[in-house]
Amino acid sequence: MSVNTSDYVIETEDLCLRYKGKLALNHLSLRLPSGGIHAFVGANGAGKSSLFRVLLGFEPAGGGSARVLGNDCATLTPEMRGRIGFVNEEHTLPGWMRVQDLMRMQQRHYEGAGRGAANLRWNGERYDEVLSHFNVLPAQRVGELSRGERAGLNLALALAQSPELLILDEPTLGLDVVAKRAFLEALLQSSIDDASTIVYCSHQMDEIERVADNLVILERGSLRYMSGPDDFCGRVQLWVAEFPFKTPEVRKLAGVLQVQQLDGLTHIVTFDQQDGAAFEARLKLLGARRVQAMPLGLDRAVNAFLSHGHAGARRAA
Numbered sequence: 001m002s003v004n005t006s007d008y009v010i011e012t013e014d015l016c017l018r019y020k021g022k023l024a025l026n027h028l029s030l031r032l033p034s035g036g037i038h039a040f041v042g043a044n045g046a047g048k049s050s051l052f053r054v055l056l057g058f059e060p061a062g063g064g065s066a067r068v069l070g071n072d073c074a075t076l077t078p079e080m081r082g083r084i085g086f087v088n089e090e091h092t093l094p095g096w097m098r099v100q101d102l103m104r105m106q107q108r109h110y111e112g113a114g115r116g117a118a119n120l121r122w123n124g125e126r127y128d129e130v131l132s133h134f135n136v137l138p139a140q141r142v143g144e145l146s147r148g149e150r151a152g153l154n155l156a157l158a159l160a161q162s163p164e165l166l167i168l169d170e171p172t173l174g175l176d177v178v179a180k181r182a183f184l185e186a187l188l189q190s191s192i193d194d195a196s197t198i199v200y201c202s203h204q205m206d207e208i209e210r211v212a213d214n215l216v217i218l219e220r221g222s223l224r225y226m227s228g229p230d231d232f233c234g235r236v237q238l239w240v241a242e243f244p245f246k247t248p249e250v251r252k253l254a255g256v257l258q259v260q261q262l263d264g265l266t267h268i269v270t271f272d273q274q275d276g277a278a279f280e281a282r283l284k285l286l287g288a289r290r291v292q293a294m295p296l297g298l299d300r301a302v303n304a305f306l307s308h309g310h311a312g313a314r315r316a317a
């Protein structure tokens, strides 16, 4: 049996993936420590799902390396795969099967595999607990379930595998607020109780703000930023300035991510503007009558960060 020698649950080095001339992963180097909930964000097409496909061994890397739980993703054995749970937005489960039969089939698979592999263990209590948040009857066919119920079943099946690593690709897409809350609670509980590492991608910052320990921002297939969400928000700041005459060109000032005109005021979002007093003085020198600094929530902070990248890409094109 292979031994996990890495301290990182996921480790990529110069990872590339190309689809018909399109670079989905661009020399991506990333190290995720084990434990906690890691949220991946990025614009559409940033490479989040592509990365997950390589990590799960569904797609071979076009260059560089990718390791998961200390093992090369290109050569994952069934036992290694059994240590990784995966939930995607489509919740692809066999529609013709009854919920109870699907559960028993998965349980048998895990208990059977567990005879040869001490790491695999079916957690029936967790399955019941997660599914209790959703109105699913054991005798129902999977195809009859609502989208949210299917998401709950998929999560219950994934968490009952007690995976060391759980990868979720936009799992809450289309869920109502109640189902979403139940889903996130189950995730948090599993991260605490099972010490699972959860890797999660979403465009919904309110969820990430609630559950994530680590924020990973991808941009055009590369790692753009990684830290705790609070640290990230602490580095992004909003400045509201009133320019009584013509608004000067502030976009080019160092650290400026985004400039917007709202209700006659200039909203400037900056990143890593260490010397706030100097920045304020600069704005005043440029003609600002009043300047006010304020913190930003994760949603607006990430939005400004990503739109800065978009603008840079457009300029480069």
Ligand SMILES: Nc1ncnc2c1ncn2[C@@H]1O[C@H](COP(=O)(O)OP(=O)(O)OP(=O)(O)O)[C@@H](O)[C@H]1O
Pocket: 019, 020, 022, 023, 024, 042, 043, 044, 045, 046, 047, 048, 049, 050, 051
């Ligand atoms: N099968 C494919 N064939 C060709 N191009 C692909 C394929 N799958 C993905 N791509 C391209 O690779 C890039 C990365 O796609 P990916 O699905 O990984 O992005 P994403 O970050 O998950 O996006 P989203 O947030 O929109 O789901 C995109 O430019 C996409 O068009």
